[in-house]
Amino acid sequence: MRFVNPVLWGACLLAAAGCGESAPDASPSGGSVSSTGSNAKNPTGPRLVFVTNSNADWWNAVEKGMTDGGKNFGCPVELKRNNSGSTGQIRLLEDVLSQDDVKGVAVSVIEAESPGVADAMNNLRKAGKAVIAIDSDIATSAAGARQAYIGTDNRKAGAAAGKAAAILRPQGGKTAIFVGTGAAANAIERSGGFFEGAGPKFIRAELFEDGNDFARVTTNVQTAVTKYPDVGILLGLWSYNAPRIAEEVANSAELRKRVTVVTFDLDELSVGHLEHGSIDASVCQNPYDMGFKGVRLLRALVEKDQKTIDEMLPNGATTIETGVRIIVPKADSPIKGENVITIEEMKKWLETKGLKSS
Secondary structure: OOOOOOHOOOOOOOOHHOOOOOOOOOOOOEEEEEOOOOOOOOOOEEEEEEEEEOOOOOHHHHHHHHHHHHHHOOOOEEEEEEHHHHHHHHHHHHHHOOOOEEEEEEEEEOOOHHHHHHHHHHHHOOOOOOEEOOOOOOOHHHHHHHHOEEEEHHHHHHHHHHHHHHHHOOOOOEEEEEEEEOOOOHHHHHHHHHHHHHHOOOOEEEEEEEEOHHHHHHHHHHHHHHHHHOOOEEEEEEOOOHHHHHHHHHHHHHHHHHOOEEOOOOOHHHHHHHHHOOOEEEEEHHHHHHHHHHHHHHHHHHOOHHHHHHHHHHHHHEEEEEEOEEEEOOOOOOOOOEEEEHHHHHHHHHHOOOOOOO
16 A cells, blocks of 8 residues: 555546535624635736635645745635535625626535536636636536536545445445535535446435534434434535544444444544444545646636646646545555555555645
8 A cells, every 4th residue: 555646646546437515604794714824925927816616624635735836826715614504605706706806716616506607617717817617517507517526536436435435345235425516516426426336235224414503413413323223324525524423323333333424524623433444434525626637727718828728628628637546554454456555555645745634
């Protein structure tokens, strides 16, 4: 098992083929939490804004990447965190539309099929702003609302999670799924990919939505294990689902024995749960890369730097994949592969970026 440089992150586990999301912040407006990234001295590049699908530790890694990108490419950058679903995201995009000095926008689309979000993104484009999607894409039918997508191929990532589950639990079983918003593109693709990768022995029990409410995640896990006493797999699709699932599992020796826990991303609270074996495997994205590359591409689009655009999006491509790694508790995990590393190895990489989550 060897450490894989993040630049070389592959598409998924065993050659198979992100929410990071979080609970609402108690801001008085109930709409968003905004945090400004540091910029290069006297930046000369265009002002760029990133709009999240919610407010999670996961986004800290994106912010670090975009802040480093802002310094590297000389752009003022800002991360605006949404905490009010589609309506909150639309409000943030409308606010950005009103700011003439914002030239480029990256959006993690909270609901792929939301016509309001697509309309808001289209309005930004009509106003002459560069628009890309990161982390979670808009629906294919509305792909014209953005110029490119940077992030994980979530169906491949889901398949990697499914293959990991099949290795950990070859007998298969009922799978309870936990997520903030089931209509998000990354949720749909991860869930679908999971069952493709896991195979026919794995049966979908139910998808439990929590609406980005931490307390509801815990309640959903309790409901799932009570409603489905024979449930075998607890699958957390968004970053903050993972530690809440793991905590419930860690509190019951009997439950720990009978369930396999597979999650996505590495929430800061998940690190300890992986170290103690309350999570069996986590499919970890590269949010730092999404932020860094997002800044580079947006600047190129704004400035019509065709050389850089062609380098990042060769042959007319509209997607930049940032890859995944599979994080396991220890080296003796039965999950093996080029993109499989232990939590200790992952912690060392996080330290090199000044991060606590990914």
